[in-house]
Amino acid sequence: MSQTVEAMIQLDRVTRSFGDTLAVDDISFHVGAGEVLGFIGPNGAGKTTSMRILSTLDTPTSGEAWVDGFSVVDDPDRVRRRMGWMPDGFGTYPNINCEEYLDFFARSYGLRGKNRLRAIRNVMGFTQLNQLSKKPISGLSKGMKQRLCLGRALIHNPKVLILDEPAAGLDPRARIELREMILELANEGKSLLISSHILSELAEVCDRVAIIEKGKLLAIGSVDSLLNKGSEDSQEEKLVQLEVKFFSELSEAVRWFDARNDVALISSTENSIVFNYAACHKRQSKFLAELVSSKIEIYEFSEKQTSLEDVFLSVTRGEVQ
Amino acid sequence: MTEQKLAIEKIRLSGGAADSAASLDFEVSKLDNFLDPLSDWFSSILIKEARQAVKSRQFVWTYVLQLVLVAAWTAIGFATLTSQLGTGLLLGYFVILGFPLAVIIPFSGYRSLAREFDDGTIRLISITTMKPRQIILGKFGSALIQLVLYLSVLAPCISFTYLLEGISIWAIMVGLLISIGGSIFLTIFGLFLAGSFRSRNLGVGVSVVFSIALGFAYFLWIVFCFETYDGMFRGFGNEKYLIATGFTFSVGSTALLLLASVVAQISFPSDNRSTLLRVMMLLQQMLFFGWFCQLLCQEPFFRDVPKVILMITGHYWLLMGFLMCGESSNLSRRVRRSLPRTLAGRIFLSLFMPGSGRGFLFAMANVWAAFLFVMFLVVFENFLFDWSNQTRSRFGTNIFASEAEIPGMIISSLFVSWYLSLVFLFNRYFWRRMSQKFEPGYGPVISLFFGAALVASVSVVSFLIEEFFYARWHLSFRWLSDLAWSFNWYTVSFEDFTKLPSVFFIVFVIQAVMVLVLAVFLATRDFLEVAVETPERVLIERQPTKTNRLPVGESIDEIFGELPSAPRRDDEA
Structure with a gap:
C-alpha cells in the first residue's frame, strides 16, 4: 500500500465491516494541505464510519489510513495531536461554562500555562464567543454550541479538521457564519474533510467532493468537474x-x-x-x-x-x- | 494596560464605594494567576470534575446534610449519652460518614464514567492526547477529592472522641482505614462496571443493581461499626492480623486489577491492552504466595497448605486463562513494535504480550510456578530443614505433606495442568472459529462464557461417570470425577493417587503429557510473530522529548503508556 506524503489525509483501500455488514467498502481518497473535501452520501452510506476511522475512534478491518503521514492505527497519539474532530452531536458537560469547557480540552491536549490561556483566547476570538465565556453551556443556542464545538476541535491548532455534519440544524445566519469560518480555516492552510447533507453549501466551500453510497466511493473530483461530468462528450446521450x-x-x-x-x-x-x-x-x-x-x-x-x-x-x- | 488594571481604573472612576470589592477582585485575580500554573500539574479531568462538583446540587446537599447531621448527633450525644460518651459519639460519626463513603462517592464515580459513555463525550476525551490511564485516574482522583472533603467534616469530630473516655486510637484507625479503603474499592468497582456495561439500556439496570449493592455495603458498614462499639478491634491477635493482611492484599490487588481492566477497556483497539493486566495478575499471585509464607512463619501447624494453594491458583488461572484465551492472536503493528527482540526477551517477556496463545502459556506458567512453590516448600520441609521433626513431635503431624504424599502431589499437579490445558485447548479452538463473527474486543467475554459452559458440561459428564463406576465396581475412581465434577481439587487426598492401579496411572500420565505438549505446541505459534521497526518519522518526533533506553522496540512507553510529562515552561514551548 502506498502513501502519498503530501496528503494530509489519506485513505487507502479502507474497509470496515461489522459482522456481515460492510459499512465502508474499499475506499481510497486523499485530501491535500489547505484543501477542503466534501463528503456526501445518504444516511448509512459510511461517512461517519470513515470519519471515525480517521479520528482514531475506530480501526479499519483492512486497508490503511494516514493523517499527516502517521497511520491512524499504529500512531493514533500522533494523529490526535494533528487532528481536530467535530462529531454530529455536541458532546457538552453540565455545570460548566464555555471557558471552562475549552480550558478542559486545552489541558487534555497538553497545553500548559500561558499557552493554554492564549489558545483559549484565540479560539474564543475566532468563534466569537468572547461575550459568552462565562455563560453555562446549557444556556447556549444550538448555533453557539456548534461554534463552541468547533472551538474545541481547534483548541490545539490542528492541521487537519474532520467535521461531521457541522451545519445540521443551524439557522441560515449560523450556517453562513459557519461557512465563513470554514473558508477562513482553509485559507490558513488547514485540511478539512466535511460531511454534510446541505449540498449547496458544500459546493461553495469545497475544493473537491466525494460521493459515497453503501460504503462505496461512487465519485470524487472537483465540484466543477462533477457538475460538467460527461458534457464534453457530444456523442454521449x-x-x-x-x-x-x-x-x-x-x-x-x-x-x-x-x-x-x-x-x-x-x-x-x-x-x-x-x-x-x-x-x-x-x-x-x-x-x-x-x-x-x-x-x-x-x-x-x-x-x-x-x-x-x-x-x-x-x-x-x-x-x- | 492589563485587564485587571483596566478594571481597577474603571472602578476608581466610578467612585470609592466599590473600592473594597475591586481590591478583593484584584486580590482574587492575583491569587488565581499565582495558582493557575500549579493547576497544570493536575489531571484535566480532575479539574473539570472538581468545577462541576462544586456547582452540582448533589454534592452541595450531601455536604450540607452531613454537616447538619454531625452537629445534630454531637448535640444529641452530649445530651443523652451518659456512659461511654466517646464510643457512642464515634459510632454515630462513623454511621454518618459511611453514607457518603459507601454510597455517594462510589455511585458518583460510576455515574461520572457512565455519563461519558451515555453522552458520547468519551469519544471527545479519547481523541485528545490523554492516555486511557490518565482518564481513569482522573475520574478516580475526583472521587478521592470528594472523599477528602467528606472526611474533612468528620475528622475534627472523630479526633475529638479520642479525648473522651471509652475509645482507643486503634478502633478509630481501623474504622477510618476500613471506611476509606472500602470506599476506594467500591469506587474502583463502580468505574469497572461503567467501563464494562456501556450501553444505555444495560446501564440503567446496572445502576439499579449497583445502588442496591452499595446500600447493602452501607448496611455492612453499620454492622461493622457496632462490632467496633463492642470493642472487637481493640486488640489484634495473630489470627486476626493474618486475616486482615490477607483481606487487604486480596482486595487491594483486585482493585488494581479492576483499575487496569477498565483502562484496557477504553484503550484504542491497536493498543497493548494485555501487559498491564498480566502484570497485575502476577502481582496478585505473588502477594498470595507472600501471604502464605507469612502464614507459615506465624502459624506453622497450619494443615493442607499445598492443597489450598493448588486449589486457589487453579481456580484463579482457570478464570483468567479463559479471559486471556479470548484475546486476538493478530497483533497490531503498534504492539509488534514492542515485541522483544532478544532470545531471552522472546522467551520470558513475550508471555506478557497480548495474544491467545501467549495468554494460555502465561496462565499455565503461573500454575506451574504455584506447583514449584509448593514443591519447594515440601522439599524444604522434608529434606533441608528439621522443622518437620519439631512439628511432628509437637503436633503429631507434618506442616505440608509427608514423603509418601509427594508422588500424589506431583500427579495432582499434573492433573491440574492436564485439566487446564484441555479446557483452554477447546476454548482457544472455539474462539478461533468464532472470531470472524465478533469484534476482537468481545473475545475475552465470549471466551469466558464458553469456558464456563465447557466446565459445567465436563462436570456433568464426570458426575455421570462417577455414578456409573462407583455404583457398579466400587473402585476408587471417585477422585477423577470429583476433580472435575465439583472442581474441588483440594478435596483430593494426595495419598489417593498412590492407590490407583498402575496401568491406569501410566495411561493417565501419558495422555496428560500428550495433551499438555499439544496445547503448548499450538500456543507457541504466537511466538512466531516478529517485531517490526518503528517508522523513522515516529522515532524522529520522539527524539527531542526523551531517549529510549530499553533495547526492545517501543519499549516501556508502548506497554504502560508514556509517562506524564512535566508542564512545559513557555520559553520551552
Whole structure:
C-alpha cells in the first residue's frame, strides 16, 4: 500500500465491516494541505464510519489510513495531536461554562500555562464567543454550541479538521457564519474533510467532493468537474433538463410537447416550460430546430444548470445498508 | 494596560464605594494567576470534575446534610449519652460518614464514567492526547477529592472522641482505614462496571443493581461499626492480623486489577491492552504466595497448605486463562513494535504480550510456578530443614505433606495442568472459529462464557461417570470425577493417587503429557510473530522529548503508556 506524503489525509483501500455488514467498502481518497473535501452520501452510506476511522475512534478491518503521514492505527497519539474532530452531536458537560469547557480540552491536549490561556483566547476570538465565556453551556443556542464545538476541535491548532455534519440544524445566519469560518480555516492552510447533507453549501466551500453510497466511493473530483461530468462528450446521450420560454399561449406549447414521446414535462408557468430530454448534443440541436419551426414563438431556450444535488441524485440510488 | 488594571481604573472612576470589592477582585485575580500554573500539574479531568462538583446540587446537599447531621448527633450525644460518651459519639460519626463513603462517592464515580459513555463525550476525551490511564485516574482522583472533603467534616469530630473516655486510637484507625479503603474499592468497582456495561439500556439496570449493592455495603458498614462499639478491634491477635493482611492484599490487588481492566477497556483497539493486566495478575499471585509464607512463619501447624494453594491458583488461572484465551492472536503493528527482540526477551517477556496463545502459556506458567512453590516448600520441609521433626513431635503431624504424599502431589499437579490445558485447548479452538463473527474486543467475554459452559458440561459428564463406576465396581475412581465434577481439587487426598492401579496411572500420565505438549505446541505459534521497526518519522518526533533506553522496540512507553510529562515552561514551548 502506498502513501502519498503530501496528503494530509489519506485513505487507502479502507474497509470496515461489522459482522456481515460492510459499512465502508474499499475506499481510497486523499485530501491535500489547505484543501477542503466534501463528503456526501445518504444516511448509512459510511461517512461517519470513515470519519471515525480517521479520528482514531475506530480501526479499519483492512486497508490503511494516514493523517499527516502517521497511520491512524499504529500512531493514533500522533494523529490526535494533528487532528481536530467535530462529531454530529455536541458532546457538552453540565455545570460548566464555555471557558471552562475549552480550558478542559486545552489541558487534555497538553497545553500548559500561558499557552493554554492564549489558545483559549484565540479560539474564543475566532468563534466569537468572547461575550459568552462565562455563560453555562446549557444556556447556549444550538448555533453557539456548534461554534463552541468547533472551538474545541481547534483548541490545539490542528492541521487537519474532520467535521461531521457541522451545519445540521443551524439557522441560515449560523450556517453562513459557519461557512465563513470554514473558508477562513482553509485559507490558513488547514485540511478539512466535511460531511454534510446541505449540498449547496458544500459546493461553495469545497475544493473537491466525494460521493459515497453503501460504503462505496461512487465519485470524487472537483465540484466543477462533477457538475460538467460527461458534457464534453457530444456523442454521449445524457438526460438534461431544459427550459423554454415563449410568447405564445401555454396550452398551445403544452399541446406541442404532449405530442412528443421523447420529453417529460416537469413544470410550467404562464410562459415557460421545464422538461427532461435524453439526447446527445446533435439531437438537442435538431430538437431546437423543430421547436423553432413550430408555431410557438420562442424567445429563450436553455439547459438548466446542474447543481450538486443533481449530481448526487444521478450518482446515488438513495439506498442504505 | 492589563485587564485587571483596566478594571481597577474603571472602578476608581466610578467612585470609592466599590473600592473594597475591586481590591478583593484584584486580590482574587492575583491569587488565581499565582495558582493557575500549579493547576497544570493536575489531571484535566480532575479539574473539570472538581468545577462541576462544586456547582452540582448533589454534592452541595450531601455536604450540607452531613454537616447538619454531625452537629445534630454531637448535640444529641452530649445530651443523652451518659456512659461511654466517646464510643457512642464515634459510632454515630462513623454511621454518618459511611453514607457518603459507601454510597455517594462510589455511585458518583460510576455515574461520572457512565455519563461519558451515555453522552458520547468519551469519544471527545479519547481523541485528545490523554492516555486511557490518565482518564481513569482522573475520574478516580475526583472521587478521592470528594472523599477528602467528606472526611474533612468528620475528622475534627472523630479526633475529638479520642479525648473522651471509652475509645482507643486503634478502633478509630481501623474504622477510618476500613471506611476509606472500602470506599476506594467500591469506587474502583463502580468505574469497572461503567467501563464494562456501556450501553444505555444495560446501564440503567446496572445502576439499579449497583445502588442496591452499595446500600447493602452501607448496611455492612453499620454492622461493622457496632462490632467496633463492642470493642472487637481493640486488640489484634495473630489470627486476626493474618486475616486482615490477607483481606487487604486480596482486595487491594483486585482493585488494581479492576483499575487496569477498565483502562484496557477504553484503550484504542491497536493498543497493548494485555501487559498491564498480566502484570497485575502476577502481582496478585505473588502477594498470595507472600501471604502464605507469612502464614507459615506465624502459624506453622497450619494443615493442607499445598492443597489450598493448588486449589486457589487453579481456580484463579482457570478464570483468567479463559479471559486471556479470548484475546486476538493478530497483533497490531503498534504492539509488534514492542515485541522483544532478544532470545531471552522472546522467551520470558513475550508471555506478557497480548495474544491467545501467549495468554494460555502465561496462565499455565503461573500454575506451574504455584506447583514449584509448593514443591519447594515440601522439599524444604522434608529434606533441608528439621522443622518437620519439631512439628511432628509437637503436633503429631507434618506442616505440608509427608514423603509418601509427594508422588500424589506431583500427579495432582499434573492433573491440574492436564485439566487446564484441555479446557483452554477447546476454548482457544472455539474462539478461533468464532472470531470472524465478533469484534476482537468481545473475545475475552465470549471466551469466558464458553469456558464456563465447557466446565459445567465436563462436570456433568464426570458426575455421570462417577455414578456409573462407583455404583457398579466400587473402585476408587471417585477422585477423577470429583476433580472435575465439583472442581474441588483440594478435596483430593494426595495419598489417593498412590492407590490407583498402575496401568491406569501410566495411561493417565501419558495422555496428560500428550495433551499438555499439544496445547503448548499450538500456543507457541504466537511466538512466531516478529517485531517490526518503528517508522523513522515516529522515532524522529520522539527524539527531542526523551531517549529510549530499553533495547526492545517501543519499549516501556508502548506497554504502560508514556509517562506524564512535566508542564512545559513557555520559553520551552
